Amino acid sequence: MVIDVPGMGMEMAEQPVFLLGEGLNALEPAAFETEAEFQALLARHPRILDFGSLADGRPLRLVLVAREMRVPTSNESGSTYWLDHLFVDADGVPTLVEVKRAADTRIRREVVGQMLDYAANGARYWPAALLQRTFEETCAVDGRPLEDAYQELLHGQSPEEFWATVEERLAAGRMRLLFVADRIPLELRAIVEFLNRQLRQTDVYAVELTQYRGSGDHRVLVPRVHGEVATANKTQSRSGQTGRKWTRADMDAALQSRNPDQRQVALALLDHAEAAGRPVGNGAAYPSFSVYFPAFGREVPVWTLSLREDPAKDDLAFSFGSITHHLGSEATSTFADALPAVGGLQQKLVAQRTKGFKGWPAVSLAALAGDPEAVRQVLAAIEQLMRHGSA
Template identity: 40%
Template sequence: MTLPAEGIFLRSGDGLAVLKQTAYDSEAILQTALAQYPEFIAGPTTTGDDEARLLLIRREMQVPGGQEKQGAFSLDHLFVDAEGVPVLVEVKRSSDTRIRREVVGQMLDYAANAVKYWPLASLQQSLAQTAAERNASPEELIEELHPGVDPDEFWRTVETNLKAGRVRLVFVADKLPEELERIIEFLNEQMNPAEVLGVELQQFTGSQHTVYVPRLVGRTSGAVMTKSGGAASGRQWHYESFFAAAEGRCSPAEVALMRRLVDDVESRGQRINWGRGITPGLSGWYRIDDRPAGVWSINANNESPSTRAYLVLYFADLLPRLGVERIEKAARRLEEIPPLMQKIQDARHSGWKKYPSLYLADVAGDQHKEQVLVDAIGELLAEA
């Protein structure tokens, strides 16, 4: 068999399957692939998050053209990432002549109007439609995207990002023209906190296989430097920086509870994993059955008065390690904290496949509730 000079060579048993680059039959096929598999465009961003995940809000998302012009434009896809950043996606095949310059003006038009006029209720309603089509609830989809986050807090973060212009604009094509690549790189180096990226998504097919190969455009060293100095960039938190930030946005009682939980981890000879993100975060790792495991995490949230610090318990992650009995034992203690009762019941109903969360303000300063929380963590660590 004569093999082509270019392509993907897939070993299948003792044979070799050859996958050749093929054009998409239609733009709709490429759009459908993105809606089903957003991982194609959820990779590295300018700020370096290489574990990003995306949630599809809606295909053909209506964008207002002004305060009195709701639904004036139609965006190919609207996603949101785990940090509540709206991701606007326009898809074009390379055979479409509009892919060179017209699509850039179109995208900037969408972004400018979305940031100024998009009502949060429109995004929430659109996700509700998408969730219904998947036989799920919006809360379940948000949970999959960001385990443990409170849906109301999540939407407030989305709204905050929109108002601040913290959005990601992504151009997707089977082949990105060089002219468009240069425009993307230029815009991404100049714009902040907004990001502008391109994803070239080539398709390789064979008799039984289809392989998609994405290539990111726009993450230049200049763009990384531009974003790293701005408010949109993530950062590596540590003890001093975390508590300095927490003291500026949380009550003294909340900060004292954070310190108590950090001390609890360290007193057991285990470790704190300091977060890397826009908002100050950390997670408590303990040794369970001779292996380290994340048990809880804390996020001090942003500086907006409408947001609050919260704690997440990783029941879903711990279930395979601990089993139902140990999770149940800790959960019964946590039910003594009224704001956690319903969330514990929901987690129990799901077979402990959820991540119960709690606002620190609902516990901080109450000695009994704080002790219940610490004791419940101890129940998770105690061998049956």
């Protein structure tokens, strides 16, 4: 990282740097020839972006999930956006990266709107199973053994638990947004610093990566990071929430403010989860539980119950991406057929079927509470799915 020296203006960026060995070799500023070259460099060498540290003080080490990551805009439509890079760290915090050269006029304002689109829709439509599958496919393409790749991330967790944490971070807005360019315009720097002050959970940075080339293969890359001051100022206010996991007692307390019918639905789901599965409190900003059920010797995330600030928005969401990944499309289709036709859920499942069951369809607790048979159907569908997984 380069530290700005007081009194030195931006004109210094045009000065050479010098490599001293057997002689003195001047390395001159050199632009990246193409955006693709720029992107490939970051994918191969993510340590260029490793600034800061993890929650426990360990150095940050970003690991590539995917280059050109699909970003859906809804459960019903196809993917219309492509994020340049998605990385993740050992705390399960995702890092979204957009790369632009200074010659691209979109680096000033348009790229900000793009990034916010990616962050908002990725948080909604990147289930844990999709992220895990994408990461493992990237490792296979790059020829990197999964054992080596996961060694940097898991630290005693299972892969499923780790990616569930990543999904929770996304849902809670815990992520980093990085704008990377060979020159950061003042307009973009101002926007980044403003966003970083305003966004409580999300950290926003602009990384200016200057390249110097000399004779032969000599090459120097110098990153300069903008936005760290605003991040440091908000870290203390956020530190009390880091790693927060909701407990069953938290869920029970939150349910006291719900009407009796919705409370009965939620308690039936939670009691069944404790008896037959493994409920895990999420790190979302609102009380939330995800439940894993055993299947083929692994624990599969099946549903998440979320109690929002507005009780009308309380919902039960099904992890179809994970179910499909672990149990196959036939078992997922049977599961979908067994779910109740309430609250628009069936219409969502029809749309899911056309997309290969990779989304996260949800139904409100109010809709489930309005049909006396709905919860029984949900629990029966889960039991049927578990029997398939134990066969």
